[in-house]
Amino acid sequence: MLLLQQLAQSRGGRLLFEGLDLALHPGELLWVQGANGSGKTSLLRLICGLSGPRAGRVHVEPELLYLGHNPGLKEVLTVIEQLCSSAALAGHPCSAAEALAALAPVGLRELAGQRLARLSAGQRRRAALARLWLPHVAPLWVLDEPVGALDAAMVDRLAQRLDRHAREGGSVVFTSHQPLPLKQPVRTLQVGGH
Numbered sequence: 001m002l003l004l005q006q007l008a009q010s011r012g013g014r015l016l017f018e019g020l021d022l023a024l025h026p027g028e029l030l031w032v033q034g035a036n037g038s039g040k041t042s043l044l045r046l047i048c049g050l051s052g053p054r055a056g057r058v059h060v061e062p063e064l065l066y067l068g069h070n071p072g073l074k075e076v077l078t079v080i081e082q083l084c085s086s087a088a089l090a091g092h093p094c095s096a097a098e099a100l101a102a103l104a105p106v107g108l109r110e111l112a113g114q115r116l117a118r119l120s121a122g123q124r125r126r127a128a129l130a131r132l133w134l135p136h137v138a139p140l141w142v143l144d145e146p147v148g149a150l151d152a153a154m155v156d157r158l159a160q161r162l163d164r165h166a167r168e169g170g171s172v173v174f175t176s177h178q179p180l181p182l183k184q185p186v187r188t189l190q191v192g193g194h
């Protein structure tokens with residue numbers, strides 16, 4: 001599902017990592033670890049093709065869903081508009097009923113018509129994460145700090161969703177500065193040290 005071969009990246013003239021080899025298979029969860037500034041986000045952006053490597057190559061099969069460090073939501077849109085438009089942009093359009101159903105587990109169903117500009121940080125994160133509850137999503141999920149700003153109950157619900165995705169044959173690459181309460185086995189990858 002994801003293959004990294006001899007991957008290297010540098011930012012601002014500093015080498016972040018090199019010689020990185022990894023094969024992630026269906027059903028596997030990968031926790032990318034490292035100190036602030038070690039290169040976790042840089043690695044995730046490489047995996048998503050948002051930046052090019054200094055050396056090596058990335059192969060994704062068949063497609064991925066990326067939720068970045070910053071939820072990157074359009075403030076003028078309502079919660080449901082944002083969810084439907086991001087799904088459509090990713091090539092997996094959803095119906096209004098499917099979007100409402102995906103907003104329920106993140107606790108935003110009642111706020112479906114609210115503009116994102118009027119949501120709290122945690123609610124915005126929940127709005128971005130609602131994508132993971134839509135019926136048609138890419139099998140590889142790349143999540144940068146998905147639990148940032150989430151309360152404990154939502155962290156538990158997200159972990160349950162990731163566990164289910166893995167049990168169903170999906171894969172997840174995620175960064176987090178805290179362990180997630182996952183039940184499925186989790187592989188780890190340490191970034192940095194250069």
Ligand SMILES: Nc1ncnc2c1ncn2[C@@H]1O[C@H](COP(=O)(O)OP(=O)(O)OP(=O)(O)O)[C@@H](O)[C@H]1O
Pocket residue numbers: 011012016034035036037038039040041042043
């Ligand atoms: N646009 C940029 N130009 C130059 N250097 C950058 C740029 N973006 C990031 N960097 C540098 O690249 C390094 C790695 O950044 P990155 O965001 O990948 O770290 P991270 O491990 O995700 O950190 P954090 O845990 O704080 O989110 C940092 O030292 C940072 O200063």
